[in-house]
Amino acid sequence: MEFINNIFVNIAGLIRWVFDWLLGLLGLPLGLTDVLMVAVYWVAIVIVCVLCALFYVIWERKLAGYIQRRPGPNRLGPNGWLQTIGDAIKLVMKEDIVPDKADKPVHLLAALLAFVPPMLALAAIPFGEGMAALDLQLGVVYVIAVTTLASLPVLLAGYASNNKYSLVGGMRVVNQAISYEVPQAFAILSVIMVAGTFNLTEIVHFQQQHLWLVCVQPLAFVIYIISAVAECNRAPFDLPEGESELTAGVFTEYSGMRYALFYLAEYCNMFVAAGLATTLFLGGFSGPFLPGWLWFILKTFVIMSIFIWVRWTLPRVRADYVLRFCWKLLVPLTLLNMLVTGVVLYILA
Amino acid sequence: MTNENGRYSEVYQLNFGPQHPSTHGVLHMLVEMDGETCVGVDTKIGYLHRGMEKLLESRTYLQGLPYTDRLDYLAGVNNNLPYVLAVEKLLGVEVPVRANLLRMLTCEIMRLASYMVGIGIYIMDLGAVSGVFYPFQQREYALDCMSALCGARMTQSYIRYGGVQADINEEFDATMQKLFDEVPRFIEMYHKLIDENEIFLTRTKGIGVISAEDAMDYALTGPNLRASGVDYDLRRDAPYCLYDRFNIKVPVLTAGDCHARYMQRMLECEEILQLIKEIYAALQAEPAGEIMAKIPKVLKPAAGEAYAQTENPKGIMGCLVASEGKLNPLRVHFRRPSFDNIAIFEKIMPGHKVADLVSIIASFDIVLGEIDG
Numbered sequence: 001m002e003f004i005n006n007i008f009v010n011i012a013g014l015i016r017w018v019f020d021w022l023l024g025l026l027g028l029p030l031g032l033t034d035v036l037m038v039a040v041y042w043v044a045i046v047i048v049c050v051l052c053a054l055f056y057v058i059w060e061r062k063l064a065g066y067i068q069r070r071p072g073p074n075r076l077g078p079n080g081w082l083q084t085i086g087d088a089i090k091l092v093m094k095e096d097i098v099p100d101k102a103d104k105p106v107h108l109l110a111a112l113l114a115f116v117p118p119m120l121a122l123a124a125i126p127f128g129e130g131m132a133a134l135d136l137q138l139g140v141v142y143v144i145a146v147t148t149l150a151s152l153p154v155l156l157a158g159y160a161s162n163n164k165y166s167l168v169g170g171m172r173v174v175n176q177a178i179s180y181e182v183p184q185a186f187a188i189l190s191v192i193m194v195a196g197t198f199n200l201t202e203i204v205h206f207q208q209q210h211l212w213l214v215c216v217q218p219l220a221f222v223i224y225i226i227s228a229v230a231e232c233n234r235a236p237f238d239l240p241e242g243e244s245e246l247t248a249g250v251f252t253e254y255s256g257m258r259y260a261l262f263y264l265a266e267y268c269n270m271f272v273a274a275g276l277a278t279t280l281f282l283g284g285f286s287g288p289f290l291p292g293w294l295w296f297i298l299k300t301f302v303i304m305s306i307f308i309w310v311r312w313t314l315p316r317v318r319a320d321y322v323l324r325f326c327w328k329l330l331v332p333l334t335l336l337n338m339l340v341t342g343v344v345l346y347i348l349a
Numbered sequence: 350m351t352n353e354n355g356r357y358s359e360v361y362q363l364n365f366g367p368q369h370p371s372t373h374g375v376l377h378m379l380v381e382m383d384g385e386t387c388v389g390v391d392t393k394i395g396y397l398h399r400g401m402e403k404l405l406e407s408r409t410y411l412q413g414l415p416y417t418d419r420l421d422y423l424a425g426v427n428n429n430l431p432y433v434l435a436v437e438k439l440l441g442v443e444v445p446v447r448a449n450l451l452r453m454l455t456c457e458i459m460r461l462a463s464y465m466v467g468i469g470i471y472i473m474d475l476g477a478v479s480g481v482f483y484p485f486q487q488r489e490y491a492l493d494c495m496s497a498l499c500g501a502r503m504t505q506s507y508i509r510y511g512g513v514q515a516d517i518n519e520e521f522d523a524t525m526q527k528l529f530d531e532v533p534r535f536i537e538m539y540h541k542l543i544d545e546n547e548i549f550l551t552r553t554k555g556i557g558v559i560s561a562e563d564a565m566d567y568a569l570t571g572p573n574l575r576a577s578g579v580d581y582d583l584r585r586d587a588p589y590c591l592y593d594r595f596n597i598k599v600p601v602l603t604a605g606d607c608h609a610r611y612m613q614r615m616l617e618c619e620e621i622l623q624l625i626k627e628i629y630a631a632l633q634a635e636p637a638g639e640i641m642a643k644i645p646k647v648l649k650p651a652a653g654e655a656y657a658q659t660e661n662p663k664g665i666m667g668c669l670v671a672s673e674g675k676l677n678p679l680r681v682h683f684r685r686p687s688f689d690n691i692a693i694f695e696k697i698m699p700g701h702k703v704a705d706l707v708s709i710i711a712s713f714d715i716v717l718g719e720i721d722g
Contacts, residue, residue, distance in 0.1 A: 068482040235476060236548055315548045316476025318704045319385070 005291040009130045041133040045122050052271045053264040057084040064312045094256035103160040110156035111258040117150040118268035125275045126201045128285045128293035139200035150269050151177035161253035169250035173240040179326045184227035186334035187220040190341045191280045204284035214281040219337050221281045228273035235311040274303035367396045374717025390698040397721040405681040410648045418504035421719045424463040426455045427661045429508035431668035434657035439650035445639040448512030449591045450632045457625045462491040463662035464614045467714035474711040487535050490528045497521040512641030553608035557697050557709035567693040570686050571664030576613040577605035583660035607712035663687050687715040
């Protein structure tokens, strides 16, 4: 059990030993191992992103189907589980249409850049004991900063499409994203106040020694989940993509593989938000019997399912209510939460 | 165009449809927008015009009957009825009691089916896509009943001159039992799921308010009228067929906004189910008899004009038949409820945001087949 728990750490150690040996053989300085390990970690994160996108696309559609009293995709593969591969192949085979007057380099760049923020964020999240690619002392600050970047490719997409509705949609996304950063950050700050550290692995250790932070900070958890849903542009805050009231919203002019990139990047963004929620509130990789990284996967699975459940149940919120809800309800609530947390910590200390 | 603040702003035109996921068909609205707010609406219809009234002139009366189903294609038999009633006025036939009860029964079942579509599509247009699957399941139960009785699910052409096409059978009894079991449970579940939902309430309360005077001025009919506080239901106030035998309870709401129109349909669903049960009981108590009166094989109604009105799920539908005593009618004209209902858009839509326009259109529960004819 200890072996399976540490299997990825051991694999990384093995690769590091192989690099050391190779570098020793070639006579190069051993400091290069760290540089090469960065490439290895990056490949691992890309694999995580791809696997999560593969799994969650089909899981969303099946769960949506069960909520709607129908089976969901069930043709491709056993019970429909190979659907994402079919989708990816279909999207790749589609014609790549770029509008004539669109800003072509930016149009492509936006689609490519959509994957960068989630990958950067996943680098810092601990999947298991010792399994954070970047074990930063300021891990939380880094992840918050990087997830803010996630709305920029959408704005670029809206601008580059040369379509006034896409532009309006893109501006709405940024509007929504920066507004909901505030309650998200304050909710996370309340957790930091209790745990006493910004280091994500240390926060998980804190929860292993004491209790899951969701019990101590339930309000912060709920507000974090709501803000994460708004950050990822999921329903009920899905104005940019579900803008069936205007046109297809920001991604109108994106077809084929370019759309696939945004589509998959959205699932990676959700995965980052779910991963952060697990690490900060649900105890991260801690849990009895099963290996740590398996607990992490299960907990993020639960949070992602909550995201999917909320998306397929609630109606869409109107544009002005999105901001009204954030600034008039969530921000005062988070400030109140921080005040109460601070007072209680002061009394207990 | 300048603002009061001295800032320059322009009104731009936005095309809502005709290809649009939320306009209930091919409705084209040219909306003038000032930023996010609508300042003017120009509704353009005709994208589904099939020349139905003209077609009916070159068909015999019996050939023309299936065309009428396609007007409000969500409630097939309800459209047969005004045409048939008008022609029967010209023919001067008396329809047997059993046939009248069957007509009422099928009309009420399809009314329930049509309300299910209206409710489901409204929830879907607000963004909760899952909300369309459950009412459509109830519609399936209603369509199973119609399939067992009439042989067709959607466009039944069941109501014929002088009576109806077929009598009830055992399969129909089984499907009716299923309907009586499932629909009350669904209505209760939907009340629990939707009524208190915060997002639903903010998107429907206070949107598209129509006062009672406006509703009557613009010739609104059906649930849209009753949701604005006007207590008028043709089945109770000017009964046709045998509606005067039954106690028709008509819920009336006074708010006149989108929420009221939605709740009106939900409340009426319960009343319709109750009415279906009463008509079904009366039908079973009725001794077996004729379902069609004696009419000549070749229909040549007397020369003249006749007009008949019925309460359809969308409102009051009327049919004027002008006959010269020949095989084909001289002129047929339908008073379509959705056509008159959408005239009020120009009055109530300005001042609302884009998302509210979708909410307003969906709350009216229009059918383009009916509007364009």
